[in-house]
Amino acid sequence: MADTLKKDRSAIQLGPMEVPKASDVLANELRERILTGEFTENTPLPPERELVTQTRMSRSTVREALRILEVQGLVRIKAGRAGGAFVQRPSKEAVATSVSLVIRGQQIRLAALLETREAIEPFCAQLAARYRTADDLKVLDAANEAIADENSTLAAFL
Structure with a gap:
């Protein structure tokens, strides 16, 4: 009986699982809030330290998430005393460039x-x-x- 149970359990196999990076999870959450209008244009996001406290993520994770959003054109990062991450809506040009890169990069017919x-x-x-x-x-x-x-x-x- 024990051998049969052991064989049944060993027959069940799982493949590798992809777990998203923490920075992607945070970037996705912020992106959705920006795109739904919860965070309006020119609104400053909380400072990095505050985001670290709120999310319980590391500072490097928070920075990477903000960089992702900056590359996507959803925030602009200002350095200095009055700096930080500020919400911005993607421009038509940024959207057109992104679509163009996908078309070219994926060689879509x-x-x-x-x-x-x-x-x-x-x-x-x-x-x-x-x-x-x-x-x-x-x-x-x-x-x-x-x-x-x-x-x-x-x-x-x-």
Whole structure:
């Protein structure tokens, strides 16, 4: 009986498990709070010492998490007396650069990009229609008039 139990237990095997780094966990938590608007733009994050106390993580872990967010364009780090980590929203340029790097780095085919675009554009259009404002409609009307104008060039329209 004991031999059978021993064999049954040895038949169960687990593979290696990936455990996230503490700095990634902290960066993810702060990133979510920034992106959901809980931490608004230009808000200073608590000083490193305070983050260490609050999270019970090492100072190097806190610094690494802040560097991750800085590289992602979600915080800017200022040195000096009035320094620290300040929340910032990612700029359009930063987002475009990130997407471009993923496309190039993963060598994503143009056909795959077009398929993705075809899949998400209807949902984007639906959201745009749902949340449009009167000013948005004026901009669209002006664009339609500009493209219909025979004297307008493509460069002027764009």
